[in-house]
Amino acid sequence: MPGEIFGVIGPNGSGKTTMFNSVLGQITPDQGRIELNGHDITHKSPQQLNQLGVGRTFQTLQVFGKMTVRDNLIVAAQEHQGTMFGRMFAPGDSGLGAKADALIDQFRIRHVATRRLAS
Ligand SMILES: Nc1ncnc2c1ncn2[C@@H]1O[C@H](COP(=O)(O)OP(=O)(O)OP(=O)(O)O)[C@@H](O)[C@H]1O
Ligand SMILES: [Mg+2]
Structure with missing residues (x-):
């Protein structure tokens, strides 16, 4: 929800960095779907995501x-x-x-x- 802040925790090798790389369009997941405000952004490039306000x-x-x-x-x-x-x-x-x-x-x-x- 707008204004919410989440942390991601997990043991070494559990996929935290992989998840961020997927969300930011640096790698493409084999399965699953990433949404931003209800829109599918799974296959957007980092440049396109930046335009949508997703940054790192x-x-x-x-x-x-x-x-x-x-x-x-x-x-x-x-x-x-x-x-x-x-x-x-x-x-x-x-x-x-x-x-x-x-x-x-x-x-x-x-x-x-x-x-x-x-x-
Ligand atoms: N969903 C997944 N399916 C298959 N392999 C995965 C998945 N997520 C991560 N991996 C693999 O697991 C390995 C470790 O993942 P990653 O580096 O993302 O972990 P991490 O949680 O960031 O670890 P660390 O705490 O050491 O930084 C990588 O080789 C990655 O490719
Ligand atoms: Mg990591």
Whole structure:
């Protein structure tokens, strides 16, 4: 249900990572069905799943060290704005700055927003 948070626990080799790889479209299950809000997503690619809002974070963070915190948020938000080709010819800001600012306020990180990650 919306807002629910689950943990997955199990012994080594019981299939936790395999389940996440299946849900994220990195491998295709031989059997069974994966649904998102009642829709079958079993055979969607990671790119298609990302567009639907299904994402994954790894323990090794992939961020742009030479860019500011705010600009990193803008880059991440761009992924939900159509194709790369479309974005190249989109007008200026497209509301991404406002989206980044809303996240900065939500997570109360305004004091570091203009800091480069690897300063
Ligand atoms: N449903 C499944 N059917 C067949 N083989 C599976 C299934 N789930 C996992 N496996 C296999 O079991 C092995 C271990 O699975 P996996 O790495 O997902 O376990 P894990 O729970 O993440 O373990 P760990 O706690 O060590 O990280 C892998 O070789 C995987 O291919
Ligand atoms: Mg694992």
